[in-house]
Amino acid sequence: MWPLVAGCVPGVVLHGGVGMPAAAPEGLGGALARARYALSSARTTATDASRLTDAGSLTTLDALLTGVLADVGAAFSRTVLSPLPEADRPATAVLLSTLETFLACDGSWARAAQALHPHVNTVHYRVERIERLTGRDLSRLRDRLDLWAALLCR
Template sequence: MAIIRCRRSTAQASATVLGLTASSPASARLAVKSGRADAFFSSQAPLTYFVQQSKGELELAGTGQSNGFDDLYQGAVVPKDGPLRDVLLKAFQKLIAAAVGCLPDGTAFAVLPGDFPFLSGEVWRLVAGCEPSVPLRGGIGATAAGPQELAGALAEARYALASARSTAPDASLLTDVTTLSSVDQLLTGIPTEVRTAYRRTVLGPLLETGSVSSAVLLHTLQTFLACDGSWARTAEALHLHVNTVHYRIQRIEHFSGRDLSRLTDRLDLWTALLCRS
């Protein structure tokens, strides 16, 4: 289910962009009528038409809520007399969007005042919990100081959305780009295909399936990097003689073309290890 946060803002107001998964209007309308989705968000004119055509099966949860543009109103269609109606009505009473829309890839977005509370609170939990079997994922970009920064904020929100999809493919999750504070978390926003290609390119033969020696070298590499490149600690962790660790690291350097005495090469290999599917 797609959720759009709405609230009026001024041209000078700082804003934050929120990206969410969305379907086409026709598909969304059918999904609500069939019970596969709880609500469909759009501007008031098409929503009114959809309700009229539903023969009493649907109703508007909110009407006349300005979204920051003259004569354009934002609302939601829900099953008639359903429990979600009151929840959405309360949400629309508090959230009046500055701008909402749908990107070419089907991702819905909303521009909100930077000081406005996000859906990570009560509203997000309520809407995500209406249908636990339907994953709802969203991404929040950092606050933009002015209109010239909105494009960057949207890019951040889409990256955070990709991270949410990768981190929780089967569950609802809202990710704020400002919480991606480690390399492992940052990589979650990169497409799986790109991560897989990088891992394969950097680690090469060390990823050969069915090869005992490759598996041993890969495990040695993981342990060596986890031990901050300490020969003694790696030997202790693997229950090996230090000379054996030296030999294995030399083999790893041979296959990978990297020099594990260099920080940049260590970072390349560590990143490749983090790029799991």
């Protein structure tokens, strides 16, 4: 039905958000909040096109973060990653690239080294430096998620 609604007035961009059904009246507030979050996600991911987003489709960290306001995400990213030196320095770009690859490789030193092409000890050194600068322990899942979310919000 959404394509019909969105196509009624060509050139007008429509965004919609759908929450999960409420089992009882007490759940209406939560259903409305999820629908609003899905609407925010639709507006963020499709600024120039009509889009309907179902809250049930927000099943990944990437999808979840689409509903976060851009300035909120940017502030989070700056706060978490701010201990790293200025982003325009080449050494910082190497650290950020190493962090992103290390996290994408699920914390595997060997796979990260293979993807980045330095020796595995170099990856280990870089990750230790990131841990010292940010105060995060990349052996802990929570710290990995914080850093991954900060990278996605850049």
